[in-house]
Amino acid sequence: MARKLNTRALAARATRQIIDQGRSLDAVLPSLFEQVDLSAQNRSLLQELVYGVCRWYGELDALAGQLLRSPIRNKDRELHFLLLVGLYQLRHLDTAQHAAVAETVSGCQQLNKAWAKKLINGCLRSYLRQPPELSADAAHLSHPKWIAGALETAWPDYYNDIVQANNQRPPMCLRVNRRQGSRDQYLEQLHKQNFSALADPYSSDGIVLQQAAPVTALPAFAEGAVSVQDTAAQLACDLLAAQPGESVLDACAAPGGKTAHLLERHDDQLALDALDISARRCEQLQATLNRLQLDAHVVNADAADTQSWDQPDGGYDRIMIDAPCSGLGVLRRHPDIRHHRTAADVDNLVAQQQRLLHGLWPLLKPGGRMLYLTCSILPAENNDQIDAFLASHGDAMLTELSHPSALVLSHGVQTLPGVHEMDGFFYSALTKAS
Incomplete structure (x- = not known):
């Protein structure tokens, strides 16, 4: 008889792969779901545990450090993550305490470390008897110091709201x-x-679910009636303001949500080129279009290297650059970013963004609009980036943008998690002089 799979042990292994080994959540969980046969309930629990430990790792790690007499050895590192899984349940979920403890302790067996049952049991029961005290800013413990510092410097008036929101489950937006x-x-x-x-x-096409659900449970999802997309990402379509019959470039298009939204709005009446530098992500983009029964010219190319791909004669009426960025505006949806991103990455990303802006500007028709956007809330990637671009391009004019749920900055609009009812995005629109 096959041994029953222990969801807590699976979560411990998954979080170790993400946090210690640098794998992405989007890669680890789908792979795990393919390898093990879990009920819908246990799949949901596994996802909650993995996302939760990734969100609250700093806090949970600090708690574990106080509960353990000495650190767990590196060769038994999975046990450390199993303890964090147990602490997450006791601290942040409504799981019955006895069930959380018993199932977590049982996970030692599946990890082939039955000798550790007493250790894990003792730590969890010690926590229940008297939880260790953490500083009042415990939420900040789950942000690396460089991220916390960057957010506080950029948004001192909103800092607490942002870090609190980053550790909460976001709503499911359609x-x-x-x-x-x-x-x-x-x-x-x-x-x-x-x-x-x-x-x-805030979006005429948007719906907010009070409770997340598998996409397979959504009516007519497979037939293309609906997609999952945060409100902030849905703003792109209105802000680009493309008109029927225009030529449009979506320069960093995968996985295809914004491309699809443009085509849905205009009933395929756009000549739309959708580029992405990743062949794998181009496949995802094409799959998105196929499900939604939409058509675009998908090109696997480096958008900034304009000699490597063909453009229409005369250029484009609209160009959208959903630029590669730090992703610090979507930490609540992608909690693994905080474990993988570094301050040095931001400098590299700023250079990539500059390359895209400068490389694609010549392809915009006179009178055309370029929409630059990121899912970052760092000024260096956003307002400062556009400021520098305008200083070096005399034919670029800033187009005023506004939205009822966004901060209006000197060079665009910014949404912030915890402040606005959506993810953190920056948008700036530039018009080329005629």
Whole structure:
């Protein structure tokens, strides 16, 4: 008889791969789900445990350090993560305490470390008897010092709101494909299937689910009726303001959410080139378009190297640069970023962004609009980046943007997690002089 899989042990192994070995959450969890046969309930629990430990790692690690008499040896590092999984349940979930302790201790067996049951049990029960005291800014412990410092410097008035939001589960946001039906019609379908859902007040195509659900449970997801996309990302379509019949370049298009939104809005009446430098991500982009029954010219190329791919005669009416960035505006959705990103990465990303802006500007028609956006909240990647670009391009004019849920900056608009009801995105629109 096959041994029952222990979800806590699986979570410990997964979080170790992410935090110690530098693998991404988006790679680890899908791979794990393919390898093990779990019920829908246990898949959901496993995902919650892995995301939760990644979000609260700093806090949980500090707690473990106080509960352990001495650090767990490197060769038994999975046990350290198993302890963190147990602490996360006791501290942040509504799991019954006895079940959380028993299942976590049982995980030692699956990790082939049955000798550690007493150790893990003792630490968890010690926590229940008298939780160690942490500093009042415990939430900040789950942000690397360089990230915490950068956020506090950039946004001193909003810093606490941002770091608190980064450690919370974000809502699940949907984008309705208006080619297949209206938002009201899709809301009606959701309500008939007992989903608690609301119209997004900041996106005319958006819906916010009160509780996350597998995409396979969403009505007509496979047929392309709806996509998962945060509100902040949905703003791109309106801010680019493309018109039917125009030529459009989505320069960093994968996995395809913004490309698809443009095509849905304009019923395929755009000549749209969708580029991405990654062949694998181009496949994801094409799969997105196929599911939504949309068509675009997908090109695997380095957008900034304009000699390596073909453009339409005369250039583009609209160019959207969803630039590679630090991702510090989406830490709540991608908690593994805080374990992988470094301060040096930001300098490299700023250089990549500059290369895209400078390389693609000549392809914009006179009178055309370029929309630059990131899912970062660092000024160096955003407002400062556009300031430098304007200083070196006399034919570039800033186009004023506004949104009811965004901060208006000198060179664009910025949303912040915990301050606005969406992820952290920056948008700037530039018009080329005629």
